Structures are given as C-alpha cells and as structure tokens.
Amino acid sequence: MEELVRLSLGNEMDLILAHKRSMRLAELAGMSLAAQTTFATAVSEVSRYAIEQGTAPVLTLGVYLPRTSSLRDHQYLAAVIEDKDLPVVNPVNQNLLYARRLVESLEITNTETGSKIALYCGLPASRKLNAEVFTYWRSQFTTDLPLSAYDEIKRKNEQLQELALRLQDSEQHYKRVTNALPLMIFTANQAGQLIYANAWVTELTGLGIQTLNQSKWSQVIHPEDFDHFWALWTKKAAEGKAFESECRLKAAASQEYRWHLFSARPVISEAEKVTAWTGFVVNIHAQKIVSHTLRANEELTLAKTQLEQSQRELQSTVSELNRSNAELSQFAYVASHDLQEPLRKIQSFGDILKDQFAPALGATGADLVSRMQSSSGRMQTLVKDLLTYSRLTTHQQAFQRVDLNVLMAGVLSDLETIVQEKHATIEVSPLLNIQGDQLQLRQFFQNLLSNAIKFAKPDLPPVVQITANRLSSVQLPSNVLLTGYPAYVAISVADNGIGFDQQYEERIFRLFQRLHGRSQYEGTGIGLAICKKVADNHGGHISARSRPGEGAVFTVYLPAGDAD
C-alpha cells in the first residue's frame, strides 16, 4: 500500500479528523462527492470502533495497487487501522457491519503484534496514479490549513512529540558518545562542584557526583596534591581563566593512585560572565612514567658517559704507569747488571795490588785498598739485591702448587751458616700448600728469616717460630683486604729480636728504608721490600706487629694451594 497520511486515533475529536482526511483523500483521488462521503463514513465507523475498543489505534490512509494479474486494472483507496491491543475483532460488531456495507472490501487480520482492519474502496481505472501524484497528495495533507483548533493543536503536539523524541535520541547519543570516550567529561560550577559528569567519573572514583561534591574529592585526590589543586582552582575560577592541573587520583578498582590531567575551561555568557566550567579528566599515568623514565635515563646516560670518560683516563694513566714501571724495571735490571762488571774489576785489581805490590803500598796503602775492596763488596751486594728486586717484576713465572714444608727445609739449609753463627733456634710447625712462584717464595722466606735472625738482641740468641693456618676469605682480619681466592694461608714468623715501633710498619717495607745505622746492622734495605713485592705478586698481603724490645711478628697471607 502506498501510504499517504497517518493519524493517531486518541479520542472522538480524532474521528472528525479521520473523516475529513478521508474526504480529502477521496476528493484528491477524483471520486464523486457521494463516494467521498461513503468512504469517509466507512472510515469513521471503523475508527469509532477502534477508539472505543483499542488502546492506541493508528489510521493510515493510502492507495492500494494490487500486484496480482487478475486485479491489475484495479486500484483502491485504502484505510488501515492498526492497534496492538484491539481485541480479536468481532465480525458481528454493528460498526463493522455498517462499514462493510459502504466499501468494496473489509479485511480483518489478527497478528501477534495486534489487529488490523483494512478498508478498500475502488478507484476508477482511468485515474493514473504514480509517485508524482502521491507526492503531490502528501504535500496537500501537510500544507492544507488546519481544519480546526484541535487539528492544529494535534499537529503541533505531534511535532513536539517528534522533537522530544529526537531530543531524547540526541541526548542518548551524546551520552553514549561521552560515556564511550576513555576520559571523564564534566561541567562544574564556579565552586568546582560537578553539575554533570559522564559515567567514567563514577567508574573511576567509585563515588557519585554528590559525594564528590560534598567531600571536594578528598577521598580521591592524593593528599599531597589536594591543597595545591584547590588553591589553583580558586585562583583560576576567580580569574575566569582556563584551569589545568596534574594530580594523582585514586582508582576505585585498584585502590592505587594514578596521574591524571584535569582541564577545565570557563563557559562565558553574553554578559561576559562565567556561567559554568566544562572540562575533562584524562589518565596521563603512562606518559608521566615514560617522561620520568626518560629523564632518569638521561641522567643515567650522562653518568655512564662520565664513568666511561674517567675509566678511559684511568686506563691511559694505568698504561702510562705500566709503561714507565716496565722501563724502570728494565733500567734497574740493565743498570745493576752492568754495574757488576766494573765492581768485579775493582775487586780483582785490588787483589792484584795487595798480592803483587804489597811492599810498595806499605801498611797504610794496604789498609786503603782493603777499605776500597770492602766498599766495592757492599756495592756488589747492593747491586745483587737490586737485581733480585727488579727480577721480581721482569721475570714473572706461572703459579704452581708449592709445598711450604719442602720450601722451608731448603731455606733453612741455605741459612745454616748464619744460624750456627748466631746460635739461633728455628721452630717450624707443620706448614701448608700454597699457590705461587717457587723461586720468589724462596727469596721471600730467606729474607724474612735472615731478617729475624739479624735483628736479634745482642745478649739473647735468636728464637724464630714459624706457624701457618688456613683461613677462608671471610675469616681474614678486617684490615686485610684480599679478594680473588676462596681461601688463604696465613704464615707467621715471630722472633724475639729488638722489635720496632709500630708507627714504622709501612716504612720498613719500602725500598732502601732502614731503621738502624749500617754500623749496627748491616744490610741494603731491600730485603723487606722484596718480601712485600713477592706478597703483592701473589695477590697476598704482608703485615708486621711489633713493639720496641719485644720482638716482631710478620704475617703473610698467601693464596691457599688446594681447594680444601
């Protein structure tokens, strides 16, 4: 059916409109006045029935053009009344019987959605009907002046209802859109109280607008940000300028604070007055973290660059130092090596002088030659010791397991002469294995033991005790800072000699440093320096404890030679 005009049937006044519209349609369709009246009366009859029986019947007027071939030449004016609650139509109802008499066909259909009564009234086949005609007819119904005040009111009412419906739609649409946005949208008044907010506000805070307004968001805004936030709002609200603040808000779901950006702009009326504020709140936690991380990263990069720079400087210093150290060792080695030759010559020429020219020299000359020889002999010793010392740096051997018991036996046999001379007693407790350079270690103990014997009290034969015990790296004394090996062997050499003042502990290990005059105790001042060098070469440590006149204890920590 080609629908032309629609009319809701609410009350008896609508009956008038129904029949007027029917008349008008029939008139437009070119029907005779009698036919118009007949059609309108039929519509009126059915409409009356629908108003009385139904709840919200709707009348639709139009033209029916059957598609079936047998009826192709027929066309009908049609009036259809539908109502969802129209009771199953009673065909013997008087109104319907009357209507049936007036029209060619009256059809009653019951569907699940309601009932439908359709009236059809034949139109002359000569009347050509097409879309243009229908458009014209439709326009007639909308442009015709209202039939009565009631008609006008009804029309306006329908327009209003449609507007209200569209408004509702648009509002729902707006709400859907704002609620779908992943941010909070709000309007607020001058005091910062929310007037409207989308669903996100409640979703995030877990609180209603009213609660938030009452508490001024105190449960939500981080306590550290709260005062600043409201101070800024008060300031901006007074100025009527855009407000923007970053603060932490507590999410109801996770109970964690997250960074959010509050932004609000004043709504300014024509009178230049701020009437309200509109704004949004958006989660900027991720950005905040990223920027924070970036900043931290920059600092880290800077620190790293500085570190690398100083490392490079350190490395160049170290290599410079190593180079000069190596040159120095080389120099010392070469020098001491070359110094020996002239000394040997002085010695042998001195011998020749004494043997072959003794009578010519006389007693004084012989004495001078002897002194010269003794001096050159001392120098020879010095050069030899220096050579030994410099070898410690230039001839570094790979470490191996060294049995200290065997090593110590060798050392003692070397020192046999001096031990007998000085009537010294050497007590050796069972020793342990260590990791190291056999040759260097031998020099080490030789120096240490001869030192202990040398610095004996004049009236007391020297007694030297050698003990050893194993310490794991954590058991080391706090002043001994050693790493690199899991366990160390601490070897103590204790004597009953003259001892020294503890303040000289560092000094005695330095090259050429002597605490006593050469006339009292002979020596070159290299022995303990060699000991320290060997200890350092082994990744170990040497220290001394003493008091003047109370003997001394030298303790060396060397890497243990076995895992257990």
Added chain:
Amino acid sequence: MDKIPILRMGPFLLVTIQVDLYDRLALDLETDLISTVHKTGACGVLIDISAVSIVDSFMGRVLGNIASMTRVLDAETVVVGIQPAVAITLIELGLSLKGVHTALNVERGMALLQTKLGLDTGMEDDVE
C-alpha cells in the same frame, strides 16, 4: 466548549449545525434540545444539517433519539437539508432514519411542521 445554539421561533425550536459534529457535541445537543422542549413547551423541532458532510450510524442514532424523545414530549422533529451524498450513504448504510421526519430545506420543513401540528402563524400566542 463548543455548543450548538438552539433558536426559538414561535412554537418551534430551530437548530442549525454549522460545525463539525463530534460525539460529545451531538450528545449535548440531544440533552439540550430535550430540556429546551421541556422548558419552552415547543411543539416542533427543526434541525438543519445542510452543513453536515457526514452522518454515520452514531449520528443517525442521535437524530433518531432526538425525534423519539421529542415525540414523547409531544413535539415533532424534522431534519432538513440532508446533502445528497449523505442521503446516499445513509441508505447504503441501511439507516433510514425511521421516525424522523425529513424535509428538503428549512422552508419545507417549517411547512411540514405546521401541517403536522395543524397550526398556522396566528397560533403562536397560544404557546407558552
């Protein structure tokens, strides 16, 4: 609220329906007419429906009722000015307006009433 005026013309009441006649208005007219007949003792009622474009079963019933009720009150009712199209529809509907006197126009209706009641213009004074 609309109201259809009822004019008194001697012993007769004259009603001209010039507006769209919706149900309430029709029923009000019915009541008003009966009470006016009762009040004035009019012996004839003339209803002009020449401006009415449609008379459906309800209106037909109302007109029939008015005729029956006025007759009970000893007054005759004549409906005049029925449009041809309305007449056709009435017949198609099967409503013959039984008991309602009809006339082509007001003049003929008036004459009909006078004949019915055996009155002439000179008897107006008797009506009270």
